[in-house]
Amino acid sequence: MFNKIYLHIGLPKTGTSYLQNALDALSREGELLRTSYPVLNTCEDHTRIQSGNGEAIAFQLLVEKVPDFCVQTVARLTAELLAKADQSKANLLISSEHFSNADPERMVHVLDILKAHAISVEVLVFVRPIDRLCYSRYHQEVKRHAESRVYGAEFFESFSSHMLQQVELIGNLPCVTHIFDYKAGGLLAVLLEFLGEDSGLHVPFTDQTVNRSLTELELKLLRQINAIFKKPELSTRISDRWIYANPQAPSMVDNTDPEQLVVVLRQLISEQGERFAAPVCLAMLERLLAVTGGARSTEENKSEAVPVVQPDIDGLMQMALEEIFNSMHIEEQVSEYAKQLLPTRDVFDPVHYLLLNRDVLAAGVDPILHFKQFGRKEGRFSSFSSIGKIFD
Known part of the structure; x- marks a missing residue:
């Protein structure tokens, strides 16, 4: 049971990717003393844009991506994240930009699930x-x-x-919400200070240019x-x-x-x-x-x-x-x-899965095994909600 679970709702273009990369790096280095930020992405390259650790959960809250909401799926994804959390830390931090586009009713379900694992659940948001x-x-x-x-x-x-x-x-x-001002040069320090961490912590990357704006x-x-x-x-x-x-x-x-x-x-x-x-x-x-x-x-x-x-x-x-x-x-x-493929909810088409996930195709791995081992956890869904018994 955590003291607090912080849900960082990342508004687009408010430094969300930068914060997520920084938290990911600090968590790997063991620098966060009071806050558990479970690392779900195994990539070691912190110079590229990465997603927050709450991406798979938040993806389920998007109506246009997941028309049929399943509370059990969200509960399972939350349990998987909690299993990787450091229970010795006082607080847990979950972050995703997808939360900002969530369906309100689905978001309430997530809050209810999280409340069973903490004394209080609070929202963090940066506004620009x-x-x-x-x-x-x-x-x-x-x-x-x-x-x-x-x-x-x-x-x-x-x-x-x-x-x-x-x-x-x-x-x-229906929870406490903390609002922070966007500061181009001090986002991380503001967040770390609020979390009770050392605001002077060093991050092993200095800049991210992969997402810069365009020239004239x-x-x-x-x-x-x-x-x-x-x-x-x-x-x-x-x-x-x-x-x-x-x-x-x-x-x-x-x-x-x-x-x-x-x-x-x-x-x-x-x-x-x-x-x-x-x-x-x-x-x-x-x-x-x-x-x-x-x-x-x-x-x-x-x-x-x-x-x-x-x-x-x-x-x-x-x-x-x-x-x-x-x-x-x-x-x-x-x-x-x-376009010629005719997917149904009852049959998992591995070809369709590969077409929607080109990195899996490029890696040359079995799409069925990939979906079972990683796809579900990462929120990689095609038009199918389950794999047919033929592949089990």
Whole structure:
């Protein structure tokens, strides 16, 4: 029985990946004295983006990914995480960005399950001013979801609407919620101090550039490519290629008047204010509306501290064309084949599983054994909820 179980609900673009990598590293090194952060990912490379230890649990709370919710599955995944936790520590920390998009009723089920293992369950959330948050998220949408719209009123409204859904979810949870201000240079120290750990703990990596925002030229080119192909897989491959080729390139400066975004957000709040009457909602909204102002890039400290080589359009186009060719040559054929498969809930199709999990395919391992040993725990589900007896 833990004293407290902390559930870190990572809002997108608030340093969640950085915190998760740092906690993962500190846990491996045995540096956390009061807090158990079970390490579920066996990867030793802390220079790349990793997911939080609550990913498999949180995945089950996403309606669009798991239409049929199963409390028993969540209970089993929670038990597996608890089995890897250090019971000698006073508190347990679970983290995932997926929690921020959870179905409210499913989230309550998770809280109920966790309450059986601690004296109290409390939520942790970092909140960033809406102008910085929205601009950073826009770059993420262009990179990962083939966004092609310009950064303007239409995107402001869709982003703000989704943000308010997350505020409503977190603000109405039946538990204590701790809200922290986003600080580009001190996220980890703030969290460690709150947890009662040494805020000066050293982390064995200094920076993560794999997820930086785009330069002005990269953004313009990728938006044009997205408008033509509309393929998130392609935009991800191209942006990753550019970023790895020039990880320290300065991100595009945001010259948008933050008041434009504030007006949109305030209008949405006024139209449905009763949804955000809870004290936690109001506290989160106060921080969201505390705009920073001024034209700054999304990677302020990096771009000023490190001399970089500006990317040239020929090099960017060459890399993009190579990824487009690879996509057309391989991915399109695989996608067409995948569409011909007719999965059912009663039969596990190993081919379908491999198509949805390309790393398993590349590793050349048995998909059935992989799903049984790792897939379920990692939340790797195809259209099937179980493996048929034919494979047992």
